[in-house]
Amino acid sequence: MQGRVFACLLLSVALVSSAVADSWRLVTGDDYAPFTGESLPAGGMLTQVVQSALAAAGISNTLDWRPWNRGYLQTLRGDYDATFPYVRSVQREQEYFYSEPLFTPQQHIFSRAGEVIEVTDIASMLGKRLCFPLGWQSPPVLQQMLDRGQLVRHSPAGLKECAKLLLLGRDDFFISDHRLGLTALQASGAPMSAFRRSTETLSSSALHLIVPRSHPRAAAIIEQFNEALAALHASGEYQRLIEDYLQQLDKH
Structure with a gap:
């Protein structure tokens, strides 16, 4: 019986070791x-x-x-x-x-310059068009609004597309970490003055x-x-x- 227990322990160690070695x-x-x-x-x-x-x-x-x-x-x-x-x-x-x-980014709302959309002002988001890339998970507060039909979601391939769609007026805002959002805005080719970043942050994910x-x-x-x-x-x-x-x- 002891031999069998010992053999099982060796097998367990071997399995864990293989995870390290591979x-x-x-x-x-x-x-x-x-x-x-x-x-x-x-x-x-x-x-x-x-x-x-x-x-x-x-x-x-x-x-x-x-x-x-x-x-x-x-x-x-x-x-x-x-x-x-x-x-x-x-x-x-x-x-x-x-x-x-791995990291906890701080998420902001990015909209067109002059259009104030804030995390703390739900009314400012009602009926708006949210641009959120395909496969990305919406923050809970926005997902609830989407489920209730208070927001419309558009899902292009990435944030660069979202920045361009904001400029074209086809979408109203997108959600992103500060630096990720700035990278997308710079890639759009438009001046930073064409956009606005919310002063408040969404709950971090x-x-x-x-x-x-x-x-x-x-x-x-x-x-x-x-x-x-x-x-x-x-x-x-x-x-x-x-x-x-x-x-x-x-x-x-």
Whole structure:
């Protein structure tokens, strides 16, 4: 009996060790500056965080770039071990486990100059056209308004399209992290004076690395990544990476 218990323990250790030894297959998407992007330094701020945490923990990985929806579905069917960065949603929580937060952006409302739309003034949003990219999860307060028919949502491919649609008058506002929104506005080619950013912020939504619940090593991968991320925080390296990256952005 003792021999059988010992054998089971060895098997458990072997399974956990294999999760460490294998190269993790990661996937993310493009055009999500400053968080991810093929043309960004280090692939984006959160790509750098993820890969720095894994490197410090001695976990090798490969990273592919795919359209967001394709990468999400390919991870779900087992082509990849994990994908990032994603906010929580009811549907995703049914399909994926979430890591500890990679970063918690502060979301603002961006509208046309002269059109005041504020988070604290619900009436200013009633009947408006919200531009929110395909696959993005709406903040709860806005989702409730959408469900009640108080807002109309338009879902183009990305925020750059949203900025252009605002200028054309086809949509009224979009929601975004401060720096992500500014990047989209700059990409539109219009002067910053053509837009307005809300003074108040929406409730923040953390971004995570996610692993399919169906993955045979899901629990081990999430545990290992969380430990690696915690070590990055404890060493002070996480804060240094974030501050250095944001300072680089502010210089451009």
